[in-house]
Amino acid sequence: MEFLVEYASFLAKTITLVVAILVVLITIAALRGKGRRSSGQLQVSKLNDFYKQLHDRLQQSVLSKDQLKVVHKAQTKAAKLEKKAGAQKPRVYVLDFDGDIKASATDSLRHEITAVLSMATAQDEVVLRLESGGGMVHSYGLASSQLVRIRQAGIPLTVCIDKVAASGGYMMACIGEKIIAAPFAILGSIGVVAQLPNLHRLLKQHNIDVELLTAGEYKRTLTVFGENTEKGREKFQEDLDTTHALFKNFVARYRPQLEIDEVATGEIWLGIAALEKQLVDDLRTSDEYLAERARDAELFHLHYAEKKSLQERVGLAASVALDRFALSWLSRLSQQRFW
Structure with missing residues (x-):
């Protein structure tokens, strides 16, 4: 027991010292980085x-x-x-998009596409290795618009899906003139979903009122704290249906061979079944496709890496250090219990 008390005291002092050092470093970094804009760099490697x-x-x-x-x-x-x-030899420009809910990879994708369009011709090809389960409508709308730039420039676009391209991910994939998927990749989910909790009854039980003032009949429809109305629900559902209709029209524009009402139900399919539904054009992995193209074309992999500011680098280093410290502490504490 005495050991634990001493160890806890040592731990508290150590954490206090580490936090103090981090605060100083972050403050210095913030002052040095004030007024500066972080930039990135395009990294190019030849896959051949x-x-x-x-x-x-x-x-x-x-x-x-x-x-x-x-x-x-x-x-x-x-x-x-x-x-x-x-x-x-024709050139193949290979891009990667690993999508999160906010489609954060769009920041790099937009610069990569700008670079490609500066010298690619109709005899070349762009291959996008896409992995995304979808996310925010406006974020994936912007990501899709970046890919549309390639199609409008008359450059062939091939989309390769090894694991998943669903919802907003498939919205991006459908822009490809050719979609290649692994046999068990997840595709589809052409639908729209929204959910939010409502705490109004809980607040009411504790005599807590929430005042929500708006100018405009539908400035707010459903809310977290206020009392939701049937009229608000109907408007919210109407907005979802409108978004879904736009989604369907977008997919149908780039994949006219689809029976859009049949596949736009929000369902998902594995690659084998997706081929039957014409959601994809071929079943292969991206490795197989690129290795084949490397025989008769020059393959260039592009990645635009954002240059992190000193403040961001210090914060990242601090986060890693704290994670390691916490894991070490938990490991020691766990070992002490077993002793």
């Missing part, structure tokens, strides 16, 4: 090199020295012939 490294490493492990010499000689000859022919 990545695939070649995998292939070469396997060759070195499997083939004998004599076999390697023969292979290298053939590769060198083929490279010379290709260079002599002077044929320009």
